[in-house]
Amino acid sequence: MNHLTMTDIARLAGVSLTTVGRVVRGKGYVSREKREAVERVIGETGYVPNRAAQGLKSNRTNLIGHLTVLNPNMLYEQISRSLNRAASERGYQVLTYTVDRETGDRGKVLDELIAQRVAGIVITSCPGLSGEMLGKVLGKHIPLVMIERTIEAEGSDRIAVADLEGAREAVDYLFRRGHRKIGFVGKNPDQEVEARRLAGYREGLAGGGIPEDESLVVLTRSYTVEEGREAGKALLDRADRPSAVFMTSDLLVCGFLQACYERNLRVPDDISLVGYDNTLSMMLSPPVTSVSLEMGELGERAVELLMTRGENREGESREVLIRTVLIERDSVKTLF
Amino acid sequence: MNHLTMTDIARLAGVSLTTVGRVVRGKGYVSREKREAVERVIGETGYVPNRAAQGLKSNRTNLIGHLTVLNPNMLYEQISRSLNRAASERGYQVLTYTVDRETGDRGKVLDELIAQRVAGIVITSCPGLSGEMLGKVLGKHIPLVMIERTIEAEGSDRIAVADLEGAREAVDYLFRRGHRKIGFVGKNPDQEVEARRLAGYREGLAGGGIPEDESLVVLTRSYTVEEGREAGKALLDRADRPSAVFMTSDLLVCGFLQACYERNLRVPDDISLVGYDNTLSMMLSPPVTSVSLEMGELGERAVELLMTRGENREGESREVLIRTVLIERDSVKTLF
DNA sequence: CTGAAAGCGCTAACAG
DNA sequence: CTGTTAGCGCTTTCAG
Numbered sequence: 126m127n128h129l130t131m132t133d134i135a136r137l138a139g140v141s142l143t144t145v146g147r148v149v150r151g152k153g154y155v156s157r158e159k160r161e162a163v164e165r166v167i168g169e170t171g172y173v174p175n176r177a178a179q180g181l182k183s184n185r186t187n188l189i190g191h192l193t194v195l196n197p198n199m200l201y202e203q204i205s206r207s208l209n210r211a212a213s214e215r216g217y218q219v220l221t222y223t224v225d226r227e228t229g230d231r232g233k234v235l236d237e238l239i240a241q242r243v244a245g246i247v248i249t250s251c252p253g254l255s256g257e258m259l260g261k262v263l264g265k266h267i268p269l270v271m272i273e274r275t276i277e278a279e280g281s282d283r284i285a286v287a288d289l290e291g292a293r294e295a296v297d298y299l300f301r302r303g304h305r306k307i308g309f310v311g312k313n314p315d316q317e318v319e320a321r322r323l324a325g326y327r328e329g330l331a332g333g334g335i336p337e338d339e340s341l342v343v344l345t346r347s348y349t350v351e352e353g354r355e356a357g358k359a360l361l362d363r364a365d366r367p368s369a370v371f372m373t374s375d376l377l378v379c380g381f382l383q384a385c386y387e388r389n390l391r392v393p394d395d396i397s398l399v400g401y402d403n404t405l406s407m408m409l410s411p412p413v414t415s416v417s418l419e420m421g422e423l424g425e426r427a428v429e430l431l432m433t434r435g436e437n438r439e440g441e442s443r444e445v446l447i448r449t450v451l452i453e454r455d456s457v458k459t460l461f
Numbered sequence: 462m463n464h465l466t467m468t469d470i471a472r473l474a475g476v477s478l479t480t481v482g483r484v485v486r487g488k489g490y491v492s493r494e495k496r497e498a499v500e501r502v503i504g505e506t507g508y509v510p511n512r513a514a515q516g517l518k519s520n521r522t523n524l525i526g527h528l529t530v531l532n533p534n535m536l537y538e539q540i541s542r543s544l545n546r547a548a549s550e551r552g553y554q555v556l557t558y559t560v561d562r563e564t565g566d567r568g569k570v571l572d573e574l575i576a577q578r579v580a581g582i583v584i585t586s587c588p589g590l591s592g593e594m595l596g597k598v599l600g601k602h603i604p605l606v607m608i609e610r611t612i613e614a615e616g617s618d619r620i621a622v623a624d625l626e627g628a629r630e631a632v633d634y635l636f637r638r639g640h641r642k643i644g645f646v647g648k649n650p651d652q653e654v655e656a657r658r659l660a661g662y663r664e665g666l667a668g669g670g671i672p673e674d675e676s677l678v679v680l681t682r683s684y685t686v687e688e689g690r691e692a693g694k695a696l697l698d699r700a701d702r703p704s705a706v707f708m709t710s711d712l713l714v715c716g717f718l719q720a721c722y723e724r725n726l727r728v729p730d731d732i733s734l735v736g737y738d739n740t741l742s743m744m745l746s747p748p749v750t751s752v753s754l755e756m757g758e759l760g761e762r763a764v765e766l767l768m769t770r771g772e773n774r775e776g777e778s779r780e781v782l783i784r785t786v787l788i789e790r791d792s793v794k795t796l797f
Numbered sequence: 798c799t800g801a802a803a804g805c806g807c808t809a810a811c812a813g
Numbered sequence: 814c815t816g817t818t819a820g821c822g823c824t825t826t827c828a829g
Contacts, residue, residue, distance in 0.1 A: 141817080177805085178807040179577060409746070
């Protein structure tokens with residue numbers, strides 16, 4: 126490796142090490158003359174500072190750790206992108222670890238993140254994380270933000286999506302379009318997130334004065350195309366099928382649409398659909414109306430929480446709520 | 462930050478700094494007794510080594526840089542995942558920079574990667590990269606591997622997909638299913654990749670003795686749903702529409718299917734479709750037959766090239782070809 | 798098998 | 814405005 130050091134640059138430019146440091150970092154007074162000399166040498170030699178040395182000395186890095194779980198759902202990828210963008214706007218870079226939901230060793234990953242001395246850690250959806258692991262991070266005063274599925278942890282912040290409101294709005298939207306027999310397909314509410322969406326569905330129904338019909342609620346084990354398809358079969362093959370169905374993931378919608386297609390049922394003519402995530406809905410036939418999360422905001426807020434936690438350390442746990450927006454497309458029929 | 466150092470551990474365990482280093486790194490002779498003492502202290506205190514210090518001293522990191530371009534196409538995300546997996550199997554971690562196709566500053570990103578002193582750099586699709594930027598990386602003897610869209614560069618390695626063969630096989634598959642009027646929808650072949658796929662299509666046609674019909678070839682500006690839909694309109698609204706269409710991206714297939722859906726044309730009854738990428742095809746209605754790239758292999762080979770380049774430095778440029786596999790689903794009708 | 802010693806390249810006081 | 818100095822936490826000879 127042919128890496129020059131600051132000392133080399135200093136010698137070449139005829140100045141001291143410190144002066145080079147000042148222009149590299151862009152802070153501290155340096156006369157225009159010397160600054161230009163140094164910049165010229167840096168330009169000519171292609172000198173690039175050594176982050177390891179900077180980090181060692183300053184005890185800071187420009188790295189943000191991100192622990193996420195492998196998932197066919199494009200949602201997590203979008204979160205990751207959003208985080209990346211927000212981080213790089215502030216001069217940070219995200220080191221992402223994607224663990225396998227079943228076999229991934231969370232503890233090892235967190236240790237690696239600590240080893241890198243990241244400026245903060247974001248955890249997106251964290252099944253299988255123990256309080257002990259989190260404690261280790263928090264004990265070292267590394268700012269921690271959790272997204273989507275969160276765990277209570279003293280001293281960490283959380284970002285949640287306004288799932289209940291999002292789901293309620295979706296159902297209300299269907300109601301206002303004249304639908305009264307509205308089905309629900311979602312993951313079994315063993316986690317808060319799913320419970321909120323189901324609750325939103327029920328609130329939406331209640332808001333329209335529609336009595337609940339449990340036979341219209343299909344709970345799946347996970348968010349997969351296959352399960353969406355099974356749910357579709359269950360709902361479509363009923364004698365009295367719903368006029369509309371709200372699903373808590375675009376992935377489920379994909380499967381549901383396959384079930385429709387097999388039966389030669391058309392959307393929205395034969396049945397109306399609303400999805401959730403807004404990840405795949407625009408690509409489907411027909412393009413599906415879906416509940417979109419404010420992705421840009423999500424990353425921004427996560428980084429913001431990380432940065433401000435560093436200042437007022439030991440503060441209370443904070444929680445920020447991300448809004449949702451219903452994106453209208455062509456999958457809902459107006460029944461008037 | 463409450464980080465202990467190796468010196469702390471040494472003191473606590475009653476051994477020397479060096480001995481702690483040996484057990485942390487797991488190499489060098491240490492008596493069972495002392496090793497256990499050290500391990501106990503590390504376990505109790507939750508000590509985690511400082512990568513910056515390790516890297517500074519050893520002049521090595523466990524980081525692999527990845528430069529990729531922001532793209533709605535899930536293909537790049539899959540490549541990224543594959544790379545991550547392969548890297549972590551060898552104890553490396555991937556630092557990914559996703560730049561905006563138009564505005565992203567490649568030079569700055571590469572500098573940042575150099576600053577991190579990454580063990581190697583992988584570049585996936587690299588429009589807008591100058592030879593100068595690449596030269597800077599290569600000049601510092603950092604192993605470099607390019608994927609998908611590659612640039613010639615002395616001392617760097619490349620991974621290409623067997624696009625021509627993949628496309629040819631797809632067309633041949635349609636031929637064997639009885640199709641003779643086969644359309645093509647793909648991105649304008651201003652890059653090698655697209656040119657190879659188009660050439661594969663032509664070879665497939667030639668193999669079946671089918672004369673080329675340029676009116677059946679639709680070239681788009683980019684891989685988007687919208688362009689796929691436009692292409693669909695163009696091909697479907699012809700008096701003599703093709704019995705099958707091969708498309709060079711699943712994203713295009715999505716749009717094409719929307720055009721079909723609007724016209725109430727059914728796949729594969731009215732028209733047969735084969736996609737490329739195998740990223741979205743399984744989620745569509747109907748599930749679409751698509752050309753899949755051997756993703757697992759891709760990451761493995763990339764990391765392998767990086768690692769071996771470190772040894773036989775200054776070697777020739779190497780190129781490895783990734784095979785494709787046609788995944789059969791329900792979008793092709795047999796015409797007999 | 799173990800320890801002492803010498804830095805890696807850089808930052809951050811502190812004097813000039 | 815500029816330079817000198819002292820390490821950051823770890824790896825790596827080199828002697829015991």
